[in-house]
Structures are given as structure tokens and as C-alpha cells.
Amino acid sequence: MTLNGHVVVDVDAHFFEPLHDFSNYLDEPWKSRFSGATRGRFIPGSTGDRWVGGRIMRNVTSYPQKDMTPEEIPGLMKHVGLDKIVLLPNKMLSFGKLSSDEIAVPLANGFIDYMLDKVVDPSEGIYTMLVAPFHDPEESVALIDRVADEKGVVALCLVTAGPEPPLGDRRYDPIYEACNDRNFPVVFHAGGSSVDSFFIRGYRKFLETHTLGFLWNNMAQIVSLVVQGVPEKYPNLDIVFQESGIFWVPLMMHRLDAEYMKRQSEAPLLTKKPSKYMQEFYYGTQPLEEPDNPEYLQQIIDMIGGPERLMYASDYPHWDYDRPSVITNMDFLSDSEQGMILGKTAERIFGI
Amino acid sequence: MTLIPICSTNDLPEGSRKTVNVEDTPVLVLHVDGSYYAIEATCPHQSGPLGQGIVLPKLEATFVSAGKRLEESFSETILTISCPWHGWEFDLSTGAHCGDSEVTLSTFEIVEKEGELFLKSP
Numbered sequence: 146m147t148l149n150g151h152v153v154v155d156v157d158a159h160f161f162e163p164l165h166d167f168s169n170y171l172d173e174p175w176k177s178r179f180s181g182a183t184r185g186r187f188i189p190g191s192t193g194d195r196w197v198g199g200r201i202m203r204n205v206t207s208y209p210q211k212d213m214t215p216e217e218i219p220g221l222m223k224h225v226g227l228d229k230i231v232l233l234p235n236k237m238l239s240f241g242k243l244s245s246d247e248i249a250v251p252l253a254n255g256f257i258d259y260m261l262d263k264v265v266d267p268s269e270g271i272y273t274m275l276v277a278p279f280h281d282p283e284e285s286v287a288l289i290d291r292v293a294d295e296k297g298v299v300a301l302c303l304v305t306a307g308p309e310p311p312l313g314d315r316r317y318d319p320i321y322e323a324c325n326d327r328n329f330p331v332v333f334h335a336g337g338s339s340v341d342s343f344f345i346r347g348y349r350k351f352l353e354t355h356t357l358g359f360l361w362n363n364m365a366q367i368v369s370l371v372v373q374g375v376p377e378k379y380p381n382l383d384i385v386f387q388e389s390g391i392f393w394v395p396l397m398m399h400r401l402d403a404e405y406m407k408r409q410s411e412a413p414l415l416t417k418k419p420s421k422y423m424q425e426f427y428y429g430t431q432p433l434e435e436p437d438n439p440e441y442l443q444q445i446i447d448m449i450g451g452p453e454r455l456m457y458a459s460d461y462p463h464w465d466y467d468r469p470s471v472i473t474n475m476d477f478l479s480d481s482e483q484g485m486i487l488g489k490t491a492e493r494i495f496g497i
Numbered sequence: 498m499t500l501i502p503i504c505s506t507n508d509l510p511e512g513s514r515k516t517v518n519v520e521d522t523p524v525l526v527l528h529v530d531g532s533y534y535a536i537e538a539t540c541p542h543q544s545g546p547l548g549q550g551i552v553l554p555k556l557e558a559t560f561v562s563a564g565k566r567l568e569e570s571f572s573e574t575i576l577t578i579s580c581p582w583h584g585w586e587f588d589l590s591t592g593a594h595c596g597d598s599e600v601t602l603s604t605f606e607i608v609e610k611e612g613e614l615f616l617k618s619p
Binding site for chain 2: 282315316318319321322374377378405406407408409410412413414415417418
């Protein structure tokens with residue numbers, strides 16, 4: 146397909162998995178519990194009217210009216226203009242809100258088996274990420290050992306909405322160590338489950354909650370990750386943050402730097418300012434901020450470390466998805482830089 | 498190189514400090530653990546008085562293994578001084594900020610001659 150001669154890799158799209166189908170990939174007793182359960186009984190749902198009273202629609206997939214089928218994916222890719230796609234099972238975005246860690250491990254195992262069996266097809270450019278049951282680091286490592294070498298599994302995904310303690314805590318070290326040793330990237334992905342109450346209750350419109358909810362997920366986790374020294378402990382780890390746009394990154398870089406310069410002894414493992422580590426991370430672009438003055442966007446990208454830190458993400462078929470044109474519309478980028486963001490960097494980092 | 502007289506050793510006993518001017522730049526001279534140090538006395542952050550700051554060994558950490566607490570200890574070789582206004586902390590020997598070596602204060606060598614202390618100015 147390609148766009149302006151560039152391979153387009155979408156590092157963040159979603160598959161709306163039918164629970165009745167997925168439940169066949171669970172061991173008992175979860176299989177029975179799930180197959181007979183009301184939708185959302187075990188996995189918290191998301192709140193708010195994504196569709197603005199019917200104003201936003203998706204014609205290519207059946208979402209949101211019903212779940213998707215694997216057969217819909219090629220049409221989805223063609224519609225958005227993708228050569229390769231990394232699909233996350235949508236319900237896994239609620240992972241941080243699971244009420245019981247007992248369910249996290251079987252769910253994570255079942256979901257990856259389901260995705261590998263029914264959805265993933267590297268020969269067609271269709272990949273997925275392993276969503277880790279971070280509630281149980283030991284089981285997470287076992288799962289990494291089991292599937293990380295699968296060609297269709299390109300990274301580990303940690304959902305940033307909900308984990309407590311936050312994801313820089315040393316209890317998660319074994320997960321990072323396993324990924325570091327395997328050269329298996331870690332993607333931190335914001336999630337919208339219960340976004341209306343994640344930090345503050347009382348907003349009256351989804352516009353208000355969505356402006357902050359996903360963003361705060363990633364802000365909360367990146368602070369922990371950097372200050373606790375995960376990049377120092379595991380220097381080979383490729384770290385990616387997704388689904389908060391990119392303007393938040395310089396904000397956090399400068400806030401963290403200011404704190405660090407005053408309180409360095411509280412982060413004794415760090416050997417440089419937090420912003421320097423953050424300039425070594427990668428960031429999914431969606432939902433990309435689109436200021437009237439493109440120079441603002443250019444400056445933000447410069448502060449983050451340049452276009453080589455960015456990877457195009459659509460988030461399709463979510464309501465605020467981005468098309469690849471958000472990248473090619475950035476006239477201040479060279480053709481080569483646009484190509485990096487559209488696909489080359491993702492191909493390299495994810496080995497696809 | 499110029500030798501700038503500071504004071505006699507008797508006037509700077511162990512644990513004491515004083516500020517001298519080197520070409521209009523205030524320089525803090527300290528006598529700590531048997532050694533003399535001289536470092537620019539003004540914090541580059543918001544011009545705080547480094548001379549009023551606490552001197553401590555640098556806190557160091559070692560990552561031992563996954564899931565374990567960091568092993569934290571005070572350095573046996575590196576002393577720091579912190580600006581009392583906002584905590585910016587500098588290596589007394591090199592002048593470098595402990596968290597960002599790109600921020601570095603000038604440091605100077607102190608020479609003792611016949612009971613008198615001199616600051617070596619480049």
C-alpha cells in the first residue's frame with residue numbers, strides 16, 4: 146500500500162474481541178464463568194459517550210454496535226491506509242481496573258492465545274502485543290517466556306490506567322528484566338476504563354474527562370518509571386508510551402528536571418536529568434495535537450528528541466483516531482523523517 | 498596562576514568555612530575532614546548562598562537485583578554541599594551538580610604554606 150513511498154505501521158489499533166469466542170481460550174473455571182457472564186461482568190467497562198450522540202460513526206467496522214471479526218481487519222487496514230498493524234484486544238485496556246488479581250493471569254493468557262489463534266497474521270502484517278498481568282510479576286515473566294518469541298507478538302504492553310503501586314516500583318523489576326534480556330520492547334498504554342473517576346469525579350462532559358484521563362495515566366507512570374531508575378536498571382529496554390498525544394512529554398520532562406535538580410538524592414540511581422532518559426523513549430503519536438501554528442508542533446518534537454522518537458499510531462477504531470495524514474501534513478519534517486514516524490522506527494523497534 | 502591569600506590555618510579550623518572574593522566572584526572555602534575545598538559560593542540556580550548550605554557525603558545507590566531495594570550508602574570519597582534555598586547539590590571537589598554534570602561551579606585548589614592558606618587562581 147505505502148504512503149508517499151513509505152511503509153505505514155500503526156503501532157496502536159484495537160480489536161473488539163467477542164467475549165463468547167474469547168472465553169474458549171480460558172481454562173476452567175474461568176471459561177465457564179466468562180461464557181455465561183454478562184458482558185463487562187468481570188472486566189470493567191469504559192464510561193462516557195464516545196460517539197457524541199451519534200455524530201461520530203465507523204462505517205468500515207461494526208464497532209461500536211457490535212464486536213469485530215478477524216475478517217474485518219484487512220478492510221480496516223485498507224480504510225486507514227496501513228501496511229502493518231499492531232492490534233490490542235480492546236478489553237485489555239481495562240486491565241488495571243480488574244477487581245481481582247486472580248482473574249488477571251488467566252485473562253492475560255487467554256487473550257494472547259486468542260489473539261495468536263484467531264487474529265494475528267504476520268504474513269498479512271497483523272501483529273499484537275502481550276498485555277502483561279502486572280498484578281503478578283512472576284506469572285508475567287512466565288507468560289513472556291511462553292510467547293515473546295512468537296513472530297506475531299511484538300512487545301509487552303503495560304496498561305497505565307490503574308496499576309498501584311505505579312509501574313516504576315521494584316516489584317515489577319522481573320517483568321522489565323525479562324523484556325530487557327529478550328530485547329522485547331515495553332509499551333505503556335493509557336486506558337480509558339473508568340476514566341470519569343480515575344483521578345477526579347464530577348466532570349459533566351466526556352470532553353472534560355477525556356482531555357485529562359488518558360493523559361494522567363501516562364504522566365503518573367512515567368514519573369515513577371524514571372525516578373525509580375528503570376532505564377538505569379535495564380538500559381537495553383526499549384520503552385514506548387502511547388495514547389496521550391505528545392505535548393505532555395516536554396511538560397513532564399521539564400517538571401521532572403526541576404524536581405530532580407532540587408532533590409537528586411531521592412533518585413540516586415539516575416546519572417542524568419530525567420528529560421535525557423525521556424528523550425530515549427519512544428512515543429505513539431495519537432491523538433496528535435494539531436495547533437493552528439505548526440511551529441508549536443515542531444518545537445514540541447524537537448524537545449522530545451526529534452522525529453526519531455515518534456511512531457505513528459491510529460487508535461482505530463476509537464472515536465479520536467488519527468489517519469496517517471497527520472504525519473504527512475507536518476511540512477516541517479523531511480520526507481525521510483515522515484517515513485521514520487510512519488513506519489521505519491516501528492519496524493526496527495518491533496522487529497517487523 | 499595566582500596565589501591569593503586567604504587566612505592562616507588557625508583561622509580556618511576543622512569544620513569551619515569562610516568566603517573570599519576572587520576577581521569579584523565570591524568563593525566559599527571550607528575545611529572538612531582534614532581537607533580544604535574552595536567552590537564558587539553562589540548557586541547558579543537562583544543565586545542562593547551556597548556558604549550557608551549543609552555538607553554531606555554524596556548519597557550513592559547500587560541496583561543489586563530485580564525486586565530488591567536499592568543499596569543506598571553515603572560515599573566515602575565524595576562530599577557535597579547543598580544550596581539552602583532549593584537543594585541544588587554540588588560535588589565539593591569537582592563543582593558538578595550531583596544530578597547534572599553539565600551544571601558545574603568553578604572549584605579551586607587550596608595551598609598551605611608555612612601556616613598560611615592560599616587559593617590557586619588560574
